[in-house]
Amino acid sequence: MQTRCLHSTNCGYTSIHRPATATAIAEKNAAIRERKREERESERRSFRKKMSKMSWIKDGYKKASDAVLRKIENPIKSGGGHFPTLEGHPAAQRHAEQVLETHGALREKMNNLKKEFKIYRWSPDHPHQKPFLQSYFVDLSKCGPMVLDVLQKIKGEEDSSLSYRRSCREGICGSCAMNIDGKNTVACLKPIDADTCKPTVITPLPHMYVIKDLVVDLTNFYQQYKSIEPWLKTKKPPPDGREYRQSKGERKRLDGLYECILCACCSTSCPSYWWNPEQFHGPAALLHAYRWITDSRDDFTEERLQALTEDRTRLYRCRTIKNCTANCPKSLNPANAINKMKTKHLLSQPVEKTEDQDRRAFGES
Numbered sequence: 001m002q003t004r005c006l007h008s009t010n011c012g013y014t015s016i017h018r019p020a021t022a023t024a025i026a027e028k029n030a031a032i033r034e035r036k037r038e039e040r041e042s043e044r045r046s047f048r049k050k051m052s053k054m055s056w057i058k059d060g061y062k063k064a065s066d067a068v069l070r071k072i073e074n075p076i077k078s079g080g081g082h083f084p085t086l087e088g089h090p091a092a093q094r095h096a097e098q099v100l101e102t103h104g105a106l107r108e109k110m111n112n113l114k115k116e117f118k119i120y121r122w123s124p125d126h127p128h129q130k131p132f133l134q135s136y137f138v139d140l141s142k143c144g145p146m147v148l149d150v151l152q153k154i155k156g157e158e159d160s161s162l163s164y165r166r167s168c169r170e171g172i173c174g175s176c177a178m179n180i181d182g183k184n185t186v187a188c189l190k191p192i193d194a195d196t197c198k199p200t201v202i203t204p205l206p207h208m209y210v211i212k213d214l215v216v217d218l219t220n221f222y223q224q225y226k227s228i229e230p231w232l233k234t235k236k237p238p239p240d241g242r243e244y245r246q247s248k249g250e251r252k253r254l255d256g257l258y259e260c261i262l263c264a265c266c267s268t269s270c271p272s273y274w275w276n277p278e279q280f281h282g283p284a285a286l287l288h289a290y291r292w293i294t295d296s297r298d299d300f301t302e303e304r305l306q307a308l309t310e311d312r313t314r315l316y317r318c319r320t321i322k323n324c325t326a327n328c329p330k331s332l333n334p335a336n337a338i339n340k341m342k343t344k345h346l347l348s349q350p351v352e353k354t355e356d357q358d359r360r361a362f363g364e365s
Contacts (some may be wrong), residue, residue, distance in 0.1 A: 020227035029068065106314045113141045115192070116199035117150055119162065123212055131210070133201065134159075140192065145342035147202065148176055148187035166216040170330065174263030178214050179203045184265035184327040205268040207277070221264050224281045228289040228304070235299040239279060250296040257291035259330050260284060266324035266334050279313035290337040293344070305345050313340060 071322045100174050114137045122131040143153050148166060155162045165175040176187040180202050193200055208216035238244045267273050267282035281289070286308075293304050308315045315338070324334040 024094070107328075109217070113196065114139050115194075115196045118199050118201045119151075119154075119214070120210075121162075121213055122202040123161075124212055129304070133203075135199070140194070140196070146188055146193055147180055147190045147192055147200070149198075150192060151176075151187060151202075160365075162214075163212045166245070172261060174261035177205055177263035177265050177268075177329075179206060184269045185329045186261075186263055186265070189329050205264060207274040208264075208268055214324075218264060220277060221267060222262075222346065223260065224285040225288060228281070228285050228292070230288050230292065232292070232295070232298055234297065234298040244297040246296055253294050254291060257287060257294070258334055260287055260291075260332060261330060263329065265327050265329055266332075269323040269327040270318075271323065272319055276313060276317055279311065280317035280347055281308075281314050283318075283338065286341065287332065287334040287337045289343050293341065302348070305341070308341070309345050317347070318342075 003034060007016075044082050074147045096207070116235045117136045118133040119136060120131060121134045122129070136158060138153060143149050148169060151162065151164055155164075164178065164187075166188070167173040167175040170187055171189040174186060177184065178187055179185075180187065180190050181193070181200055184205060188256055202214065204214050211217055232244070234244065262284060266282060266287075267284045271320070272280050273282040289304060289308060290296050293301050298304075302345050317334070318338045320335055320339065325332070325336070328334065
């Protein structure tokens with residue numbers, strides 16, 4: 001490309017070369033790139049020096065801390081320590097040794113937060129072996145917050161032969177009912193006791209036949225529940241041909257009744273049920289019976305009450321001990337429901353008939 005020389009405005013010489021402005025810009029950009037490269041290289045050298053210094057400081061701190069820990073741990077392991085500044089002061093020497101021992105115990109507890117769980121064991125494969133409590137030590141820092149999490153961890157990591165029921169893990173199915181530290185509850189809703197000084201004792205539901213370990217036979221319990229006919233019974237179809245309606249007040253009467261999850265915690269904590277499990281229906285079945293008796297849509301209220309009171313042991317064996325209410329994991333009140341059923345039955349009878357029954361009862365006693 002032919003361009004006019006820009007050295008002088010009067011110069012008529014022409015030549016083939018780049019304009020002076022383009023050359024200057026290229027040189028300037030090259031200089032800028034070189035300067036930035038040198039700055040980056042300088043920053044890299046500075047960073048390397050700083051990191052090497054920090055590494056040296058870190059190594060120094062690590063060596064110093066290791067030395068201090070060795071000085072602390074050695075006296076603990078050897079049963080005593082050497083304290084030059086406390087020579088001639090035996091009481092102060094003993095106090096210092098106690099401080100070291102306490103410090104070591106605390107460090108060991110923080111590093112190894114383990115709790116003992118004593119679990120009831122029995123297997124039908126060894127029928128002649130008596131039931132026993134087997135101890136398991138679980139690291140709580142690597143376990144969930146509930147007792148069911150402990151059982152899952154033991155079964156998955158330590159002893160796969162451990163047997164128990166579980167399903168929903170949310171306190172809805174009632175499968176994981178058991179006795180934990182002397183109280184019936186469901187394991188998925190029972191938090192772990194953080195006190196590592198005492199063990200947690202886990203046993204099956206009391207006064208029930210044990211199938212294996214924490215699994216009990218609930219056949220009789222479910223048969224009693226079935227006997228109260230836990231379904232809606234009507235004598236006529238719904239008015240609109242589709243559904244039976246309730247007012248808000250009628251629906252509210254069912255609160256505290258329908259939430260029962262049939263975990264059997266209440267029935268197996270009731271002494272009346274312990275003594276007469278074949279005759280007395282137990283708090284859980286009676287709570288569900290009252291749930292249908294008080295339902296405004298059900299047309300067989302009198303028949304349900306009559307079925308429960310034909311044999312007085314089914315309902316009137318309840319002595320209002322209220323163990324059922326105290327042990328319900330859903331905070332329900334079976335004792336109150338049973339008392340309401342008794343009242344409803346007594347108010348439906350003539351006074352003369354009630355007096356005759358009381359007179360016969362006193363005569364028999």
